[in-house]
Amino acid sequence: MAENVSIKDQLQKLVQLQQLDTKIFDLEKQKKEIPEESAKLEQLFLSKKQHAEDIKKEIDTLLLKRKEKELGLATKEEASKKFQNQLYSLKSNKEYTAMLKEIEGIRADKSVIEDELLQIFDLVDTKKDEFNKEQERLKLEEQKLSKDKEAVNIRLKEIDQELATLANKRKQIIDLVDSKILAAYEKILQNRAGIAIASVKNETCQGCFMNVTPQDINEIKMYDRIIFCQMCARILYLEEELGV
Ligand SMILES: [Zn+2]
Incomplete structure (x- = not known):
C-alpha cells in the first residue's frame, strides 16, 4: 500500500463504491x-x-x-x-x-x-x-x-x-482506490453476495450481525490499516466517523 494513502479516505471511497455495487448487483x-x-x-x-x-x-x-x-x-x-x-x-x-x-x-x-x-x-x-x-x-x-x-x-x-x-x-x-485495497474489496464482493463493506452499529457488524470486539472498533478509529470483520471477513467502518 502506498504510504500516502489515507485509510479514512479509502474507506469513504469504498462506501461510495459499495453503494454503486449494491445497485449493480x-x-x-x-x-x-x-x-x-x-x-x-x-x-x-x-x-x-x-x-x-x-x-x-x-x-x-x-x-x-x-x-x-x-x-x-x-x-x-x-x-x-x-x-x-x-x-x-x-x-x-x-x-x-x-x-x-x-x-x-x-x-x-x-x-x-x-x-x-x-x-x-x-x-x-x-x-x-x-x-x-x-x-x-x-x-x-x-x-x-x-x-x-x-x-x-x-x-x-x-x-x-x-x-x-x-x-x-x-x-x-x-x-482513486489503492490497488491492494481494491483487490481485497473485489474479492469479498464476489464471496459475500455483493456486500464487501459493512458498518458497525451497536458493536455489531451490519453485514453478518455478529459482535465486533471493542479492540477492533478502536483499531477502526485509528485508521492505520483496514479492519475486517472476524466473522464474515467484510471490511468494517463506522458511519459516524466517516460522515457517510
Ligand atoms: Zn461481519
Missing part, C-alpha cells in the same frame, strides 16, 4: 431473473395451448367415431329393409318367425347405436364449447403475453443503460 440479478420469469409465463401459455390442441384432437376422434356409428346404422337399416322385403316371400311359419326375430334383433341394435350417437353428439357439442372458450382465453393471453414481452425488452434495455452509467461512475471511483 441488484440490476444484474433483475437482468437474470426477468427473462426467466418471462420464459416461465411463456411455458405456461404453451401448456394451455397444448391443452386446447388436446381438446381439438378429442373432437376429431369423436367425429370419426360418429361417422363409424352412422355407417353402422346405415348398414343395419339396409339389412332391416332387406329382411322386411324377404318377409313376404317366405313359405313357412317357422321361417317367418325366425325372420321376424332377426328383424327385431336388428332394431334393437339400431336403437343402441342411436343412443350412442346421441351421446357422441352431446359430447361433441360440449367439447366444441370448451374448445371455443379456451381459444378466446388464449387469444387474450397471447395479447397480454406479447405486451409483457415488449415491457420486458424495454426494461432490459433500461437496465443495460443504468448498468453502463453505474460502470462509468464506478470507474471514476476505483481510479
